[in-house]
Amino acid sequence: xxxxxxxxxxxxxxxxxxxxxxxxxxxxxxxxxxxxxxxxxxxxxxxxxxxxxxxxxxxxxxxxxxxxxxxxxxxxxxxxxxxxxxxxxxxxxxxxxxxxxxxxxxxxxxxxxxxxxxxxxxxxxxxxxxxxxxxxxxxxxxxxxxxxxxxxxxxxxxxxxxxxxxxxxxxxxxxxxxxxxxxxxxxxxxxxxxxxxxxxxxxxxxxxx
Numbered sequence: 001x002x003x004x005x006x007x008x009x010x011x012x013x014x015x016x017x018x019x020x021x022x023x024x025x026x027x028x029x030x031x032x033x034x035x036x037x038x039x040x041x042x043x044x045x046x047x048x049x050x051x052x053x054x055x056x057x058x059x060x061x062x063x064x065x066x067x068x069x070x071x072x073x074x075x076x077x078x079x080x081x082x083x084x085x086x087x088x089x090x091x092x093x094x095x096x097x098x099x100x101x102x103x104x105x106x107x108x109x110x111x112x113x114x115x116x117x118x119x120x121x122x123x124x125x126x127x128x129x130x131x132x133x134x135x136x137x138x139x140x141x142x143x144x145x146x147x148x149x150x151x152x153x154x155x156x157x158x159x160x161x162x163x164x165x166x167x168x169x170x171x172x173x174x175x176x177x178x179x180x181x182x183x184x185x186x187x188x189x190x191x192x193x194x195x196x197x198x199x200x201x202x203x204x205x206x207x208x209x
Contacts, residue, residue: 001120001141003188004040008032010096011059014190016148019046020141024118026050027067028137028148029190034063041070049117050107053077054150054190055134056084057163058093058100065102074106076115078126081133082108092163109135125178127152129171130159136178146186147197153178153187155195158206176208 006015009032017040019025025046030037041048048070053061056077061084064075077085084091088099111126118141125136130151137148151159152174161168183198201207 001139001144001146003146005188006030006034006037006040008034008037009059009062012191013059014188014192015063016188017041017046018120018139018146019044020118020120022118023047024049024120026052026115026117026120026122027071028052029054029060029150030063030067031058031060032062034066037063038067038070041067047072047118049073050115051075052109052115052122052137053081053085054137054148054152055131056081056091057131057151058088058091058096058098060150060190061085061091061102062093062098062100068103075102076107076109077105078124078133078135079108079110080128081131084131084133090164127171127174127177128165129161129167129169129174130165131163132165134159134174138181145182146188147178147181149178149187149189151190153200153204154189154191155187155193156200156204158204159190172206172208175206179208 013031088094
């Protein structure tokens with residue numbers, strides 16, 4: 001599994017292009033101007049199956065329109081955040097200086113859904129608390145695996161819960177869904193550096209004890 005990270009937009013949102021050995025791939029959270037992401041996809045002959053969004057905030061969807069035509073199956077987002085794509089008030093971009101409104105999602109995701117892209121299996125873990133439709137993605141290709149945590153879990157922290165749809169108690173409960181994952185599992189968050197499940201169990205003050 002090959003992973004390429006791009007920090008996009010004013011909030012340096014982590015966008016990930018992930019593909020298997022045969023260049024079958026996905027894009028996760030293109031949050032800002034995405035010309036370099038498009039160039040990377042084209043230069044590496046990646047067959048893009050999905051644009052997957054970990055949640056519907058404007059800083060995670062701002063580059064979707066630039067990449068939409070490259071995605072064979074379109075846009076996937078959790079059911080509870082699907083309305084954010086079409087409403088600049090709900091995705092908060094109306095308050096960030098540039099309103100973002102997109103077409104409706106092509107696929108609405110729910111807890112436990114699995115997408116198969118090439119040799120990769122992508123499992124949806126519903127982790128509300130930052131938004132009502134926040135998700136993590138557990139991606140496996142053979143013995144290689146990674147967790148894309150969006151704004152649910154950061155290195156030594158969690159996503160903010162003071163925005164509409166946020167709830168810190170719910171977010172901490174969502175972390176309990178991740179406790180059974182392997183300690184060595186890489187965690188790639190929506191902002192900031194990567195970490196591991198094991199490190200967060202030890203050092204994250206919000207981790208459920």
